[in-house]
Amino acid sequence: MNALFIIAAAILLLGPLIAIHEFGHYIVARKLGVKVLVYSIGFGPTLIKWTSKKSGIQYQLSALPLGGYVKMLDEREGNVAEEDLPKAFNRQHPWKRIAIVAAGPLINLVLAVVLFWILFLPAQEQLNTRVGKIIPDTPAATVHMQQGDKIVAIDGTKVETWEKLSYALVDRVGETGNISIQAERSGETKTFQLPIKDFLKDQSQSPLEELGFLPYRPQVPAVVSKLTADGAAIRQGMQEGDRILAINGTSMKDWYDVVQVVQASPEKLLKIEVLRDKQVVQLEVMPQGKRDNMGNVTGMLGVQGDPGKITIPAEYKQTIHYNPAEALVMAFDKTAQLSSMIVNSIVKMIRGMIGLDNLSGPITIAKVAGQSAEMGWETFISFMALMSVSLGILNLLPIPMLDGGHLVYYFIELIRGKPVSEQIQLVGFKIGMVLLGSMMLLALFNDFMRL
Incomplete structure (x- = not known):
């Protein structure tokens, strides 16, 4: 993703938002009889401008696209002809x-x-809110939540999707206390009180990771299918086809276990045990640190797994379709x-x-x-x-x-x-x-x- 693409995407994003914001001021002012002088998208030097012959309003695009303005007739900003006084903004009722x-x-x-x-x-087919994994030594594990529990409410608010569930959790950011989670298990509704302290204050984890429960994720073998040419793994002797057995002595059950450990270990030396041609090989690899949009640094090995053909069990799926x-x-x-x-x-x-x-x-x-x-x-x-x-x-x-x-x-x-x-x-x-x-x-x- 190059700089020109980023700039173009930012303009495509912010341009309409700014334009419609200023259009709100503009259209209501005109409907209420206030005289509009300038409708500008952007600040600073004017790039393009034209004046409507019918209304006399000057429309313009300016150099700095981080805002805009609608200039209206106002006695506080200059002399106003007597016949135009009823159209001045400052003369209007509050x-x-x-x-x-x-x-x-x-x-x-x-x-x-x-x-x-x-x-x-x-219509959207997506994962339902059934828990796919409980992370050991987390609040969810402490209160005995289980894989297969279907979460139906957070702090009394119904949640039908993982997105809505995440929004409800983010609403508790920075707080200390308990998050109340209602879940269905074998036809019964259970309530769990998950303890939190300064929840999400450092932004290093997602709300689900911090609480310790995750959506369903298909089993992806911890086998390296591709290596990045300049990645840390290939420089230290890792090869395509290597099956990662353990990292720092901890067994890796699937590819997601590998990702979790590596991302949490930027610039830290990892002892990786791999199976290659029926022989166990010991490697020492230091993941490179990569900074994300929020400034968090995560580890990168420069390897990819192969998910193969993914089949999601029916109990973890739902189809959502709303009429207009x-x-x-x-x-x-x-x-x-x-x-x-x-x-x-x-x-x-x-x-x-x-x-x-x-x-x-x-x-x-x-x-x-x-x-x-x-x-x-x-x-x-x-x-x-x-x-x-x-x-x-x-x-x-x-x-x-x-x-x-x-x-x-x-x-x-x-x-x-x-x-x-x-x-x-x-x-x-x-x-x-x-x-x-x-x-x-x-x-x-x-x-x-x-x-």
Whole structure:
């Protein structure tokens, strides 16, 4: 995946999200009789611009695609002709200004609903929530969860898919206490209380790995089918056809056991026992460290296994098919769930329950956009929907300079009966600039640290 592909994917992702956000402000302003002067996608130097002869609105594309703006007629920003005063933004009733400002974030949430609705429409065959493996010495093993248990609820919330189950677990990030899991076993419903402490705070494991239960995974023999030319394994004498028997004395039952040990051992010397031509061969290999999008370093040997023909047992499969109305309900539900999760994460970050190193900036977003585009249109659309929810919720935060900050001023004006003083708004603008600038610098710093 080269840099041009990543940039193209990022533009394809962010461009529509920014355009529709600004379109929300633009269309509601026009419908409510406010005169729009400029509709811009991007900031900075203008690349392309044209003016509508009918409306006089200037449409433009600018050089920095990390945002956009809709400039409306406003007495605070310049002289306004007397006949145009009724069309000035600052002359509108607070409810109209609230509607115009709120339209941007809300249309992003509507877009997310539409995108999720599209994704929910096709019939999907996928794994059900039956546990395929219990990891020893984990919370799941401690409370005696078993392979074959079918998870039906997390903390009282019904979960029908592994995705929804994971979202419910991520909602507990940073917390200490117990996660309540309901599961069906042999026709009975059992409840397990899994102990957690600072859950997922370091982001080094997935929620399922940290709790200790995994979905069904087909048995893949621990046999090397392919070696990367510049990988650590081939340099230390590993060959195609080698069956990996043990690593550091621990028996490897299948390929997933190998992956788990290797990924957890970047830059650590591993003693690997392999079977080659009916003889046991001892190798010492140090996995190379590879940093992922969130900055976590995992070990890489440069080997591949051969899954062969995969057959999933019927008891682990389910087919999900929604009619259009059901898909729409599911889309609203998922958008609401993600919105709640984002707000919850922000609150926990402020309280120190989640580290600030979880903030991501444009570099990480671009890299994930590129990866999702490589994985197919469904993955890319899903990531676009997630980003649309994030954009909508973040813009509703009560921070001056953001839409949410303006909404706070207008609601105060509704209650007081007069606008917030320009001096207070100026102070708020400066505070908002410092906050947003600091967040952006921190996000960029985190991006660079993950490279």
